Amino acid sequence: xxxxxxxxxxxxxxxxxxxxxxxxxxxxxxxxxxxxxxxxxxxxxxxxxxxxxxxxxxxxxxxxxxxxxxxxxxxxxxxxxxxxxxxxxxxxxxxxxxxxxxxxxxxxxxxxxxxxxxxxxxxxxxxxxxxxxxxxxxxxxxxxxxxxxxxxxxxxxxxxxxxxxxxxxxxxxxxxxxxxxxxxxxxxxxxxxxxxxxxxxxxxxxxxxxxxxxxxxxxxxxxxxxxxxxxxxxxxxxxxxxxxxxxxxx
Amino acid sequence: xxxxxxxxxxxxxxxxxxxxxxxxxxxxxxxxxxxxxxxxxxxxxxxxxxxxxxxxxxxxxxxxxxxxxxxxxxxxxxxxxxxxxxxxxxxxxxxxxxxxxxxxxxxxxxxxxxxxxxxxxxxxxxxxxxxxxxxxxxxxxxxxxxxxxxxxxxxxxxxxxxxxxxxxxxxxxxxxxxxxxxxxxxxxxxxxxxxxxxxxxxxxxxxxxxxxxxxxxxxxxxxxxxxxxxxxxxxxxxxxxxxxxxxxxxxxxxxxxxxxxxxxxxxxxxxxxxxxxxxxxxxxxxxxxxxxxxxxxxxxxxxxxxxxxxxxxxxxxxxxxxxxxxxxxxxxxxxxxxxxxxxxxxxxxxxxxxxxxxxxxxxxxxxxxxxxxxxxxxxxxxxxxxxxxxxxxxxxxxxxxxxxxxxxxxxxxxxxxxxxxxxxxxxxxxxxxxxxxxxxxxxxxxxxxxxxxxxxxxxxxxxxxxxxxxxxxxxxxxxxxxxxxxxxxxxxxxxxxxxxxxxxxxxxxxxxxxxxxxxxxxxxxxxxxxxxxxxxxxxxxxxxxxxxxxxxxxxxxxxxxxxxxxxxxxxxxxx
Numbered sequence: 118x119x120x121x122x123x124x125x126x127x128x129x130x131x132x133x134x135x136x137x138x139x140x141x142x143x144x145x146x147x148x149x150x151x152x153x154x155x156x157x158x159x160x161x162x163x164x165x166x167x168x169x170x171x172x173x174x175x176x177x178x179x180x181x182x183x184x185x186x187x188x189x190x191x192x193x194x195x196x197x198x199x200x201x202x203x204x205x206x207x208x209x210x211x212x213x214x215x216x217x218x219x220x221x222x223x224x225x226x227x228x229x230x231x232x233x234x235x236x237x238x239x240x241x242x243x244x245x246x247x248x249x250x251x252x253x254x255x256x257x258x259x260x261x262x263x264x265x266x267x268x269x270x271x272x273x274x275x276x277x278x279x280x281x282x283x284x285x286x287x288x289x290x291x292x293x294x295x296x297x298x299x300x301x302x303x304x305x306x307x308x309x310x311x312x313x314x315x316x317x318x319x320x321x322x323x324x325x326x327x328x329x330x331x332x333x334x335x336x337x338x339x340x341x342x343x344x345x346x347x348x349x350x351x352x353x354x355x356x357x358x359x360x361x362x363x364x365x366x367x
Numbered sequence: 368x369x370x371x372x373x374x375x376x377x378x379x380x381x382x383x384x385x386x387x388x389x390x391x392x393x394x395x396x397x398x399x400x401x402x403x404x405x406x407x408x409x410x411x412x413x414x415x416x417x418x419x420x421x422x423x424x425x426x427x428x429x430x431x432x433x434x435x436x437x438x439x440x441x442x443x444x445x446x447x448x449x450x451x452x453x454x455x456x457x458x459x460x461x462x463x464x465x466x467x468x469x470x471x472x473x474x475x476x477x478x479x480x481x482x483x484x485x486x487x488x489x490x491x492x493x494x495x496x497x498x499x500x501x502x503x504x505x506x507x508x509x510x511x512x513x514x515x516x517x518x519x520x521x522x523x524x525x526x527x528x529x530x531x532x533x534x535x536x537x538x539x540x541x542x543x544x545x546x547x548x549x550x551x552x553x554x555x556x557x558x559x560x561x562x563x564x565x566x567x568x569x570x571x572x573x574x575x576x577x578x579x580x581x582x583x584x585x586x587x588x589x590x591x592x593x594x595x596x597x598x599x600x601x602x603x604x605x606x607x608x609x610x611x612x613x614x615x616x617x618x619x620x621x622x623x624x625x626x627x628x629x630x631x632x633x634x635x636x637x638x639x640x641x642x643x644x645x646x647x648x649x650x651x652x653x654x655x656x657x658x659x660x661x662x663x664x665x666x667x668x669x670x671x672x673x674x675x676x677x678x679x680x681x682x683x684x685x686x687x688x689x690x691x692x693x694x695x696x697x698x699x700x701x702x703x704x705x706x707x708x709x710x711x712x713x714x715x716x717x718x719x720x721x722x723x724x725x726x727x728x729x730x731x732x733x734x735x736x737x738x739x740x741x742x743x744x745x746x747x748x749x750x751x752x753x754x755x756x757x758x759x760x761x762x763x764x765x766x767x768x769x770x771x772x773x774x775x776x777x778x779x780x781x782x783x784x785x786x787x788x789x790x791x792x793x794x795x796x797x798x799x800x801x802x803x804x805x806x807x808x809x810x811x812x813x814x815x816x817x818x819x820x821x822x823x824x825x826x827x828x829x830x831x832x833x834x835x836x837x838x839x840x841x842x843x844x845x846x847x848x849x850x851x852x853x854x855x856x857x858x859x860x861x862x863x864x865x866x867x868x869x870x871x872x873x874x875x876x877x878x879x880x881x882x883x884x885x886x887x888x889x890x891x892x893x894x895x896x897x898x899x900x901x902x903x904x905x906x907x908x909x910x911x912x913x914x915x916x917x918x919x920x921x922x923x924x925x926x927x928x929x930x931x932x933x934x935x936x937x938x939x940x941x942x
Contacts, residue, residue, distance in 0.1 A: 167792070167793050169792040169793060169941070171938065190795075192793060192794065193795040195793075207704065207709055208704060215690075215697075216697055216701050218691070222694075225689040225691045226689075229684055229689050233684040242682060245682045246682055248708075
């Protein structure tokens, strides 16, 4: 469903290499978690996949369509939820969803059928007539999630989707992600919550300094280390050994 | 470590006012962003320098031409002993411009900045925050006023062979001429925003109130002008020219601060120092009153603006609420909603649509600088020179095209997106279609303005309906290329990194660049038409037909240009 081939991206005219020769394949029906320390290049990778940034090198394919060859067709296959609450503050929730529906060519009937259950699931029905500026951080996140699912995309790309959500909403979104994949679609998301990645993901990729340093199922990442948590694996792969010695209470 | 310590020590030595002011100026002028860009994008630096140079050269040329005109006019006035008209124009122009433009600016930086919440949380009094904001507004208006007012002051100094003391007085008078209207605007806006805070739909009230305030200022200025012209009737001007009546005393009855300013600036005796002291005292009194009022009501007004009216009425999912539109129309509607609902945008963009027609109607109907006799004289002039409907049509279309060069909706269309530009890149809608949606919105404002101008001119000057209609019809394709030029400038060099929407619409170089390029295009069409009619004696009907054909062809070409620029420009922008 998603294929990155030797993708690189630099900022500051080559001064900072945010993504460095990244190659990755995410299969249909898979929840893929992308983890890494701050500044590892997770958001840049997601921006490259969604077309916000253009890669300096490499090729990105979404559902068999190369982003470079047919960006419009590739973007139609993606539902994107950004990291910050980049929402149109002066529109009402309903206006925002209608705008997304117009942009993605969703019919009036499909909008009516999809928005209602999603809004109810995320407990946003009572707020859709309100201006987004008045929403809490979590409500904005929920609205962005509904907007990204409106056109029923085969690939759902989420940047830190749990940030700002209450436990109930986190639960709902995890179920939604799993349900989306069970329907044959794909979820690609970045997170700092290792516990979520551990429980939810079919496969996990660990990024550091723009390079994919490990990828696989949790068992594969543990590489024989019986019972090691993802946190321990992550710390071992991304930090100095000194950082992971001892327990929290020491 | 040493650097950090010294920086902290240095910062600690400043008063909260100075620290806040320095921070605000750094943020607004984008010095930190500029430094970072220079560090990061050395390769692209020359492009930015080139664009800056074009702006400087364009502005320099305009200011140079304006200064030359003022100088020629000043020498002519001096030969007739009427040189005092120069400071009269300079000071009253500064006061009026600050009152009209400064009010919108003040409203936006006082109440609608994104930093309002952060500043409220600081252990700094609301009076200090207010003082910082109003100083910021004063500096902003001063920067705008320098190229307009100072050529006048300098020319007056030259023609009267004034000494150094005159220039010292000029600086003080100029600062007072800027601060007085700002303080007046603050004294009006502070209670207005406090009052609006009591209402649920406070943002709409702020937008409507801001419009009403600006129109009231314009009408007020026209009323004062009409009083002035009434006072000068009956040979008063002749008597003044003959030295029998003092013009300044006549003005005093209408606008006392202007009278004080003129007395202070043009007087040579010690009495002028007294007038100067009185002017400074008046400014200080208004400033003190504004500070006192700010201490009472500013914080409440600011807090209210950070809250939003929330409609808790549940959605009725009956299908009728989901009306499908084309992406182009969806983008246009989104632009319209965001512009009308964001007070800073509404006051800076939509204002232009209303202000000029109001000025025209005010001038001829409410009673501005011209009276009934003037209208009659103008009609006689129209009958003599603009003898047919085609000429009137060309006049209206020309005026619309000139006003179209100030289409801020077009020249800031991409910059206004800010961080939200990511959605333009994510959307599965071709970039040229998105740009066209934005263009349609910008054009809708221009066309609305043309319609208002045509109708208000038609009604005020009792012009033949056929000419008014033909003028509006010609302006429809006429304003398209200018809007496209302005939009293209913004697409190629958008200002997306801002923390305050004011930066996107007011502190944006694209505004000036777009205006200059659009003005060059409009002049290239209007001037040859005028030459053909006046010098070559070509029939106005024929010129109208040619203008129609050229405008339609250029509009089609402009659309093609926009599509190309959007396809290439959008793809280059990364945020």
